[in-house]
Amino acid sequence: MGPFALAVETKSSSKASSDVSNRKIQNLQLEARKCFASVNVEKEKPFDFLRILFEGIIAGGTAGVVVETALYPIDTIKTRLQAARGGGKIVWKGLYSGLSGNLAGVLPASALFVGVYEPTKQKLLSLFPDNLSAFAHLTAGAIGGLAASLIRVPTEVVKQRMQTGQFTSAPDAVRLIASKEGFKGLYAGYGSFLLRDLPFDAIQFCIYEQLRIGYKAAARRDLNDAENAIIGAFSGALTGAITTPLDVIKTRLMVQGSANQYKGIFDCVQTIVREEGPPALLKGIGPRVLWIGIGGSIFFGVLESTKRYLAERRPPPSQHSKHD
Template sequence: MQQASALFLGVYEPTKQKLLDILPENLSAIAHLTAGALGGAASSLVRVPTEVVKQRMQIGHFNSAPNAVRLIIANEGFRGLYAGYGSFLLRDLPFDAIQFCIYEQLRIGYKLAAQRDLKDAENAIIGAFAGAITGAITTPLDVIKTRLMIQGPKNQYRGIFNCVRTIMREEGSSALMKGVGPRVLWIGIGGSIFFSVLERTKQIVAERRTESPFKRV
């Protein structure tokens, strides 16, 4: 998924900076929300096929990724690799927008309070908190996305709203929060690692840019 992350950040960072330059300072959250959503939309072009193949393999439909891609295209057409695309966007666009907005806003507030740059551990804690909160909020969207992606050609659900109605009718509303505990834990840990590495990488890149090209080693 490195390609998807690179694509996300390649859209997110320039978009964020452009919007922050245009918008008033008190509307920075809008810049973060918008940039996160646009980054998520761009990376979905890679993430959705990867997610479809992974989930079909997890439930035993295929024994290898190349075999999965070949048979999905043969049985469902190229669009089969984008099964549940709408539900994926329904989950991941809010997820990316909310997570990055929470993270960026918490960093802004923390830096103002501390009046200094944040340490790696502080970035990690803020990233974990942002990931955990966002993971909990978007759990129902993740359940819907998963159900639509793994149904295959049988089309048990006729779109997002039919999926929600069917789950509510057959399993109750609590089914929409299935897996919330592990999801919050996993995304919290992932957010901690991702954001701390991201900030460290941005710091290294910034330091290299400020170095003179004529500096002797």
């Protein structure tokens, strides 16, 4: 082999090595750009609406019941703090008042929310570009919250009336509210509920999903239950603090009953600020952040572990479907 041939081979080898290095750098840069708002590998799998819906319903219902049962006393304290006018004392008895009736609503509401959220999220992720995955999560959270509100609102009205001592049993609460206030009484504060819960659901799930994607990309592995729980706690606590004023307004409108102290959302805000001062809009922020932070930890931890459990037990694809 002559000197010229050796020089050509060396130059070709250097060029090939340089090309490989450039490709690696480009791949790393592309991965870095996708780190925060990338779509996970599930996007590439075939979209099975019924399976995703079913698994979402099971996982959502399970997570909702577990978190509601564990944290119901904190929610009761929060509600009583928000409902109290001026320096009214908080009643510490009956912190589990209305739990059974609430679970009857929480189970289908949580199941419906996640059952709608999961397929909507995955469909939107397949339609949106990678750098807009946050909008897919926001939109899916809002749509899931809107669907679940049909069950959540009557459940919330009954729960909060019982927490504030107006009724002693859920069936009596439903019957008396419907007889005195009509069917619309069960949807008291519906507008304020949507005003609070649609942004809450959208923001919380967006923060959770985006943090999870970023952490997953940085760690280059699937997250464990503890990591999912920590991310869920942070996203829940942050969203809970931001939406506390909306929660106070919703509580006041829901517990006013037939007295009709407030004529609507804006009148409620004006009355609270005028009579109690702006700080009243942050009533219950401590228990709310604590409740939703711990709740987010439990909810997302149970949700992800249940989803993984169901995924591991999916039947293998049939030979017929493989040929298809």
